[in-house]
Amino acid sequence: MSRARTWPKRAAALVACLLVAGTAYTWATALMDSLYDFRAPLTATVADASTSPKPTPPNPALARKVVMVLVDGLRVDTATNAAVMPFLTQLRAQGASTTVHSRTPSYSVPSWTVLLTGAWPDRHGAPVMNPTDPQTSPPWPIDNLFAAARDAGRRTGLAGTDWFRPLVPPAALSVTHFVHEETDAADQESTDAAVAMLRGDAADLVLLHLNEVDHAGHYGGGGTSVAWLDAARKVDARLAQVAAALDLSRDALLVVSDHGHLDQGGHGGPEDVVVTEPLVLVGSGVRPGVAPDIAQADVAPTLAVLAGTRVLQAAQGEAALAMLTLDDTARSALGKAQVSQQDLLIERYQADLGNVPLTTAVLASGEGVEPVRSATTAGRDAATQVRETRLGWERANRAATLILLGLVAVTSLALWVRRDRSTVLWAFAGAAAYLVVWQAYWKVSGKTYSLSSVMSAGEIVNATAMATAVALFAALAVMWRGRRPERGDRAWAVWCLGVAVATVLAMPIAFYAWAWGPTATWTVPDPLPMYLAFSALVQLLVVAVLTPLGAMVAGLVSRGRTSSQPTVNASAVRPGWTKA
Ligand SMILES: [Zn+2]
Numbered sequence: 001m002s003r004a005r006t007w008p009k010r011a012a013a014l015v016a017c018l019l020v021a022g023t024a025y026t027w028a029t030a031l032m033d034s035l036y037d038f039r040a041p042l043t044a045t046v047a048d049a050s051t052s053p054k055p056t057p058p059n060p061a062l063a064r065k066v067v068m069v070l071v072d073g074l075r076v077d078t079a080t081n082a083a084v085m086p087f088l089t090q091l092r093a094q095g096a097s098t099t100v101h102s103r104t105p106s107y108s109v110p111s112w113t114v115l116l117t118g119a120w121p122d123r124h125g126a127p128v129m130n131p132t133d134p135q136t137s138p139p140w141p142i143d144n145l146f147a148a149a150r151d152a153g154r155r156t157g158l159a160g161t162d163w164f165r166p167l168v169p170p171a172a173l174s175v176t177h178f179v180h181e182e183t184d185a186a187d188q189e190s191t192d193a194a195v196a197m198l199r200g201d202a203a204d205l206v207l208l209h210l211n212e213v214d215h216a217g218h219y220g221g222g223g224t225s226v227a228w229l230d231a232a233r234k235v236d237a238r239l240a241q242v243a244a245a246l247d248l249s250r251d252a253l254l255v256v257s258d259h260g261h262l263d264q265g266g267h268g269g270p271e272d273v274v275v276t277e278p279l280v281l282v283g284s285g286v287r288p289g290v291a292p293d294i295a296q297a298d299v300a301p302t303l304a305v306l307a308g309t310r311v312l313q314a315a316q317g318e319a320a321l322a323m324l325t326l327d328d329t330a331r332s333a334l335g336k337a338q339v340s341q342q343d344l345l346i347e348r349y350q351a352d353l354g355n356v357p358l359t360t361a362v363l364a365s366g367e368g369v370e371p372v373r374s375a376t377t378a379g380r381d382a383a384t385q386v387r388e389t390r391l392g393w394e395r396a397n398r399a400a401t402l403i404l405l406g407l408v409a410v411t412s413l414a415l416w417v418r419r420d421r422s423t424v425l426w427a428f429a430g431a432a433a434y435l436v437v438w439q440a441y442w443k444v445s446g447k448t449y450s451l452s453s454v455m456s457a458g459e460i461v462n463a464t465a466m467a468t469a470v471a472l473f474a475a476l477a478v479m480w481r482g483r484r485p486e487r488g489d490r491a492w493a494v495w496c497l498g499v500a501v502a503t504v505l506a507m508p509i510a511f512y513a514w515a516w517g518p519t520a521t522w523t524v525p526d527p528l529p530m531y532l533a534f535s536a537l538v539q540l541l542v543v544a545v546l547t548p549l550g551a552m553v554a555g556l557v558s559r560g561r562t563s564s565q566p567t568v569n570a571s572a573v574r575p576g577w578t579k580a
Contacts, residue, residue, distance in 0.1 A: 034519035041522050054313075059305065063250065063284040065252070071235050072108060074278060080278065088255060097290055097291065099293045109137060111258035125140065126140055146158075149205045152308055157173070210235055213257075305334065338375040426493075429479065430500060464539060472497075
C-alpha cells in the first residue's frame with residue numbers, strides 16, 4: 001500500500017487539515033478584528049490631560065477666519081491639473097503649497113484624526129480603520145484643533161459627512177451641518193452650509209468636508225476615471241464659492257486631502273499615490289511659494305498657529321513654518337511652547353506603554369539653536385525609541401517560541417526528506433511555482449499587497465482563494481512534470497505538495513507573529529508584513545481545504561484507472577521509484 005492509504009493515516013491527515021484551516025481562519029479574522037478594534041493605549045495621556053491646566057496660546061492668530069477644505073481622497077496629480085482644477089491652481093500660484101505625507105492605514109477616519117489632532121494613528125486613540133458603523137466611533141480622546149480653538153475664544157464650525165458627528169467631542173463645535181450622502185448634492189449642501197457659517201459669522205474656524213471625489217474613486221471607476229475628474233471639477237467650483245466668502249487679506253484658506261486613491265480606486269495601504277496628498281494654503285499669515293514637503297501630522301499644528309490656539313497637546317507634528325509669516329519673536333515663543341509640549345508628550349507615551357525607559361537623552365529641553373525643529377524632531381526620535389524598545393522586549397520574549405517551532409519544523413522536514421527525498425524536493429519546486437504564479441495572478445488582477453486592494457472582507461477572501469486555487473494547479477503541474485508519480489502514489493504526491501506550500505506560507509506568518517505579535521494590540525503593525533501574513537493565512541486556509549480534496553480526487557482517479565488498466569501494481573510502489 002502507498003503512504004496515507006490506510007485509514008488512520010488518512011483520518012489523522014484530515015484532522016490536521018481541519019486544524020490548520022480552523023486556526024488560519026480564526027487568526028486571519030482576529031488579525032483584522034484587532035485592527036478594527038485598535039485604539040492607542042492612552043491611559044496616562046488622557047488622565048494627565050484631564051487634570052493638568054491647558055497652556056495658553058504662544059502667539060496671537062495670524063488670520064481672522066481660518067477655513068480648512070478637506071477634499072476626501074483627492075490625489076496630487078488631480079489637484080495640480082490646471083485643466084481640471086483651475087481655481088485651485090490659481091490659489092496655489094497666489095499662496096503656499098506643499099506635498100503632504102501620511103501613514104498607514106490610509107483610511108479616512110484615522111487620517112481626518114491626524115489632520116485635526118497632529119497625532120499619528122499609533123497615538124491618536126481614534127479608530128485606525130474606517131469603523132464598520134461610523135456612527136459608533138468614540139469621540140477623540142485627545143486634544144484637537146476644534147477644542148483648542150474653542151478654548152482660544154473662537155467659534156468652530158463643521159460642514160460635511162455625518163461620520164464626523166461621533167468623532168468630534170460635541171463641546172468642541174459651535175455649529176455643525178452634517179450630510180448623509182456622498183453625492184454632488186451633499187457636497188453642495190455642505191459648501192452652502194460652510195459659506196453660511198462664514199458669512200453669518202457663526203464660526204471663524206470652519207472645516208468643510210467634500211466627499212464626492214472619494215466616492216468616485218471607490219464606485220465611479222477609480223482615481224483617474226471620468227467620474228473622478230468630474231467630481232474634482234465640481235470641488236474646484238466649490239473652492240471658488242468658499243473663497244468668495246472670505247477676505248484673503250485677513251482670512252486664511254487651506255485645501256488638503258486625507259489620502260489618495262489607486263488608479264483603479266481604493267486606499268488603506270502604503271502605495272505612494274495613496275499616502276501622498278496635495279496641500280494649498282492661501283491668505284493672511286501665509287508666506288507664498290512652494291514649501292518643503294510636510295507630514296500629515298504637521299497640518300493641525302500649522303492651522304493652530306494660523307488660528308492662534310495653544311500648541312495641540314497630543315500633536316506629534318509641527319507647524320510648517322516655511323508657509324507662515326511668523327517673525328522671530330513669535331517663532332521663539334512657539335518653539336518654547338513646543339519644547340514643553342513635546343517633553344510632556346513623550347513622558348506620557350513612556351507611561352502609556354508601560355514605563356518604557358529612554359536609553360539615550362533625546363528630549364528637547366535645553367536645546368536652543370532652532371527650538372521648534374529640535375523639539376519635534378527630538379520628540380519624534382524619542383517616540384521611535386520608546387516604540388522600538390518595547391518591540392525589542394516583546395521580540396526577545398517571542399524568539400524562544402519561534403526557535404522551538406523552527407526546530408520542530410526542521411526536524412520534521414528532515415524526517416520527511418529521508419522518507420521520500422525526490423517527492424519532497426519536487427513538492428518544494430511546486431511550492432516555488434506556486435509563489436511565482438500567485439504573484440503573477442495577483443498582479444494581473446490589478447491588486448497590490450496592501451489593504452488598498454481590499455474592497456471588503458468577502459471580496460479579498462474570494463480573490464485570494466481564486467489566486468490560491470490557480471497557483472496550486474500550476475504547482476501541481478510543475479510537480480507532475482518533474483516527478484511523474486505512479487498511480488498509487490498520486491494522492492501522496494498531492495499531500496506532499498500541500499505540506500510544502502503550507503510550509504512556505506508559514507514563513508511570513510511566523511515572521512509577523514515574531515515581529516508584531518499575533519494581532520495588533522498597542523501599536524499599529526507595519527503594513528507590508530501585516531498584509532503578507534494576513535494574505536498567507538487566507539491562502540493557508542484554502543490550501544488546507546484543497547489539499548485533502550485534491551488527494552482524494554488523485555486517489556479516486558488512480559483507483560479507477562487501476563481497475564481498468566490492471567498493469568500497475570500500486571502496492572509495489574515505494575519511495576525512490578524511478579521516473580516514468
Ligand atoms: Zn477619505
